Amino acid sequence: MIKKRVIIAGSGFSGIALSHYLKTSGIEDFTILEKAGGLGGTWRENTYPGAECDIGSALYSFSFAPNPTWDFKWARGQQILSYIQKTADDFGITPHIAFNQAVKSAVYNDDSRRWAVTTTDGNIYDAQFFISAVGQLHHPNIPNFPGRDSFEGVSFHAAQWDAGADLTGKRIAVIGSAASAVQLIPEVAKIAGHLDVYQRSPNWMIPKIDAPEGPIEKTLAKYLPWWSKVRRLSLWCQGEYIVWPTIKGARVRGAILKTLANWNMRRAVKDKALRKTLTPDYPIGAKRILFSDHYYPAIMRENVSLITCAADEILSGGVKGKDGVTRDCDVIIYATGFHTNPFLMQIDVTGTGGKPLTDHWREGAQAYLGMTVPGFPNMAMLYGPNTNTGHTSVIYFAECQAKYIAQWVKAAGEGALDVKPDVEAAFNIEVQSRLKKLPWDAIDASWYKDGDKITNNWCGGSREYRKRTKILTVSDFEQV
Numbered sequence: 001m002i003k004k005r006v007i008i009a010g011s012g013f014s015g016i017a018l019s020h021y022l023k024t025s026g027i028e029d030f031t032i033l034e035k036a037g038g039l040g041g042t043w044r045e046n047t048y049p050g051a052e053c054d055i056g057s058a059l060y061s062f063s064f065a066p067n068p069t070w071d072f073k074w075a076r077g078q079q080i081l082s083y084i085q086k087t088a089d090d091f092g093i094t095p096h097i098a099f100n101q102a103v104k105s106a107v108y109n110d111d112s113r114r115w116a117v118t119t120t121d122g123n124i125y126d127a128q129f130f131i132s133a134v135g136q137l138h139h140p141n142i143p144n145f146p147g148r149d150s151f152e153g154v155s156f157h158a159a160q161w162d163a164g165a166d167l168t169g170k171r172i173a174v175i176g177s178a179a180s181a182v183q184l185i186p187e188v189a190k191i192a193g194h195l196d197v198y199q200r201s202p203n204w205m206i207p208k209i210d211a212p213e214g215p216i217e218k219t220l221a222k223y224l225p226w227w228s229k230v231r232r233l234s235l236w237c238q239g240e241y242i243v244w245p246t247i248k249g250a251r252v253r254g255a256i257l258k259t260l261a262n263w264n265m266r267r268a269v270k271d272k273a274l275r276k277t278l279t280p281d282y283p284i285g286a287k288r289i290l291f292s293d294h295y296y297p298a299i300m301r302e303n304v305s306l307i308t309c310a311a312d313e314i315l316s317g318g319v320k321g322k323d324g325v326t327r328d329c330d331v332i333i334y335a336t337g338f339h340t341n342p343f344l345m346q347i348d349v350t351g352t353g354g355k356p357l358t359d360h361w362r363e364g365a366q367a368y369l370g371m372t373v374p375g376f377p378n379m380a381m382l383y384g385p386n387t388n389t390g391h392t393s394v395i396y397f398a399e400c401q402a403k404y405i406a407q408w409v410k411a412a413g414e415g416a417l418d419v420k421p422d423v424e425a426a427f428n429i430e431v432q433s434r435l436k437k438l439p440w441d442a443i444d445a446s447w448y449k450d451g452d453k454i455t456n457n458w459c460g461g462s463r464e465y466r467k468r469t470k471i472l473t474v475s476d477f478e479q480v
């Protein structure tokens with residue numbers, strides 16, 4: 001049994017942010033349990049060609065670790081991974097990570113008021129605090145297509161990229177046309193013999209207008225720290241004052257983004273009928289707005305066919321669409337998203353009186369400010385329920401949570417803090433009633449939802465979230 005003050009599960013952006021703010025609060029007695037052999041979370045796992053960020057690098061980075069050496073305005077996946085690794089090294093966090101330690105369960109002991117955190121290989125950590133930083137998008141979802149096992153070619157999920165698969169000259173089917181698909185399709189199209197893109201629903205997509213960071217920009221960023229701060233602020237303002245109001249239904253800003261999206265499509269797609277099939281029938285912002293300069297040109301390539309229906313069935317030699325047509329292929333790439341519910345899948349969490357967390361979440365996940373749950377003293381989450389954002393950087397949210405949790409750990413002292421049930425319940429009612437007014441609610445099924453309940457997204461702007469998490473209100477909790 002290894003005794004620690006704080007056990008953190010996961011060493012992605014959230015786990016590193018929390019470690020940093022614990023350290024700056026003088027708390028060094030913590031360990032990050034990382035299931036894999038390396039850190040980096042989603043950026044370690046997603047190695048598909050074209051993987052890159054869809055939030056500008058100056059904002060998709062830690063406020064405490066600006067990076068003057070980004071090679072592109074929208075960083076590529078490999079450079080983001082290197083950045084996380086370097087930050088963990090520079091800030092003395094790497095020695096706190098125990099690799100290949102997948103958390104299996106976390107059980108609260110009412111008598112000792114401590115957590116027993118057990119890993120899949122049987123290690124038990126005795127901790128005052130158990131904090132999850134496992135993220136929301138790491139359980140690949142492949143729909144249960146009839147006949148999937150009968151496929152005789154190569155198939156894999158985008159987030160489990162098969163680097164050994166030779167795609168050159170092959171007939172390839174990509175199922176899905178959202179954030180992951182629009183990044184990998186332009187790269188795969190370059191080498192495929194033929195590529196079928198199964199688009200069940202189109203997406204609003206605005207231009208990225210990406211470019212390499214030139215020597216002047218890199219020099220400015222290196223020697224003038226305010227330069228990066230101004231760029232960060234400008235990106236934050238775009239998300240907060242253009243995209244977020246659009247999601248809420250602001251007409252003029254929505255019209256501007258739609259005009260940009262239409263221009264993005266028109267500059268590559270000259271055929272009016274094809275443009276129609278690529279144009280969503282839902283309001284801009286109701287699903288994640290995508291960014292790409294390369295997707296529409298890829299769709300126009302001679303070796304690419306846009307199949308405007310869902311994939312329905314997998315056969316030994318290909319994919320059958322909802323249109324009833326079977327199209328042969330050698331490779332299937334599933335860009336079909338992730339299982340995002342239940343939260344903390346694969347970790348059995350048990351709170352006071354032996355109550356499982358799944359009991360509290362029977363109607364869908366919820367947590368006060370997305371972090372704490374009544375009956376689970378000294379347990380918290382980063383990137384927990386209702387903390388995802390469709391308009392800005394999740395790292396901004398992770399830092400808000402990390403600072404809040406560092407205050408909360410200090411406030412608990414030697415004891416245990418449990419959020420008051422009425423505080424959490426009132427918060428959840430407020431969040432859900434506000435979410436009901438947003439267009440995400442009108443979409444039948446998305447990764448934002450568990451049944452009818454929006455469990456993943458925050459209901460407001462990031463400024464509001466920062467304000468509400470800036471200073472811990474100790475009276476929201478009771479000592480147990």
Ligand code: NAP
Pocket residue numbers: 052053054055137143175176177178179180181183198199200201288309310311312335336337338447
């Ligand atoms: P996703 O948004 O859940 O998209 C899944 C796609 O699969 C959708 O296009 C969906 O169609 C489609 N699909 C599901 N079943 C299908 C079927 N039977 N036939 C055809 N299509 C089918 O998943 P994702 O693209 O992996 O993105 C998930 C999230 O990851 C994003 O929202 C974003 O937050 C994050 N992400 C971020 C980046 C980045 O740049 N930072 C990159 C990739 C992903 P429908 O739209 O009709 O449901």
